Amino acid sequence: MFSVIIPLYNKAPYIAKAIQSVVAQTYQEFELIVIDDGSKDNSLEKLRVTSYELREKNPKLYTNLRIVEQNNQGVSTTRNNGVKLAKYDYIAFLDADDWWEPTYLEEMKQLIDEFPEAGIYGSSYYKVKYGKLIPAIIGVETNFIKGYINYFKTYAQTLWMPLWTGAVIVQKSAFEEFGGFKPELKMGEDFHLWARIAANHKVAFINKQLSNYNQDVDIANRAVDEKLYLPHEHFLFADYSMLRNNTDFNALYEVLAVYSLLPYYLAKKNKSEVDKIINSIHWEKHAFKYRIYYRILPRIVVKWWYKVLKLGSKLKNTFKLQIKKN
Numbered sequence: 001m002f003s004v005i006i007p008l009y010n011k012a013p014y015i016a017k018a019i020q021s022v023v024a025q026t027y028q029e030f031e032l033i034v035i036d037d038g039s040k041d042n043s044l045e046k047l048r049v050t051s052y053e054l055r056e057k058n059p060k061l062y063t064n065l066r067i068v069e070q071n072n073q074g075v076s077t078t079r080n081n082g083v084k085l086a087k088y089d090y091i092a093f094l095d096a097d098d099w100w101e102p103t104y105l106e107e108m109k110q111l112i113d114e115f116p117e118a119g120i121y122g123s124s125y126y127k128v129k130y131g132k133l134i135p136a137i138i139g140v141e142t143n144f145i146k147g148y149i150n151y152f153k154t155y156a157q158t159l160w161m162p163l164w165t166g167a168v169i170v171q172k173s174a175f176e177e178f179g180g181f182k183p184e185l186k187m188g189e190d191f192h193l194w195a196r197i198a199a200n201h202k203v204a205f206i207n208k209q210l211s212n213y214n215q216d217v218d219i220a221n222r223a224v225d226e227k228l229y230l231p232h233e234h235f236l237f238a239d240y241s242m243l244r245n246n247t248d249f250n251a252l253y254e255v256l257a258v259y260s261l262l263p264y265y266l267a268k269k270n271k272s273e274v275d276k277i278i279n280s281i282h283w284e285k286h287a288f289k290y291r292i293y294y295r296i297l298p299r300i301v302v303k304w305w306y307k308v309l310k311l312g313s314k315l316k317n318t319f320k321l322q323i324k325k326n
Helices: 015-023 043-057 075-085 104-114 151-158 172-177 189-200 247-260 262-267 271-278 288-296 299-325
Strands: 002-008 030-037 065-070 090-093 118-129 132-135 146-149 168-171 202-214
Touching (some): 002 075, 002 104, 030 043, 075 172, 090 104, 104 118, 104 202, 168 172, 262 299
Antiparallel strands (some): 090 168, 118 132, 118 168
16 A cells, blocks of 8 residues: 655664654555665664564564665655655655654545545644644644645645645655656755645645654754755755646745745845845735845845844754753
8 A cells, every 4th residue: 555765864863763653553554665875874773673673573564674775865866766666556755763653554544545536645743843742733724624625725824834745645656747856956855846746636634643743853953044055956946837827836935935035135145046036026915024124124134133033043942952951
């Protein structure tokens, strides 16, 4: 039924928990493909130990585990390679530092059975931060349980991903229809693919937290600021010409752009690309503060304010880390 793909790169402390969460599923018709993408820590050693333990405890499940080693090619190519090896029609992705709830595959199978016309399926999830489980605030009605959704409208409501990769099941044929993940993208490669699938296939969703998105990895380095990517590496600068006749996509794209491009705007990074996007924004549809940032205040003033926000975020994270240690 399911081909589960775990890309592994330098996640030695977490890989055993990820695999154990798959092995512990109440629905057992799956294969598990773990691809080590040239890890430089002891991830591969941890993976082999976990594999040995599985062989000793559950020989039947062990036969469904496949370990693949490759030179470092990046997460997108690694996932694409996993799909090429997959023998089942439904593909599930799980990163090596995340984990599923025990009924994830069982309830996703029920979703597929009830809504067979979808090309992609998602569940709600927990964001794990500072050891706390924070339920994702998906933009559906409070009484929504399961069914088909408008991916673009739902995403735009709260900016919580209704299709997060660790809580997604995709038909292999739909994945292959659009060429899988784009290897050049280092940021938002999942959105780039899910948007294309969602524009051409139905999206089914279950509003129940069945997966865990671990944001406690390298938590000391998390803050307001992010790495600034080159245009060919970031999903906002990708070509969406095939989706530009979709008004719901355009509305979501604008929300994501005004929210995410401020660091690029302030640093004058990818200036021509950023200016092109910013000049196309319908500002009356967005929070007034963004018009202030991009259109009213001098860049130097906004830059100063952004530095204050970054400092506040770092102090807040440091404080939370101290509380966690104590």
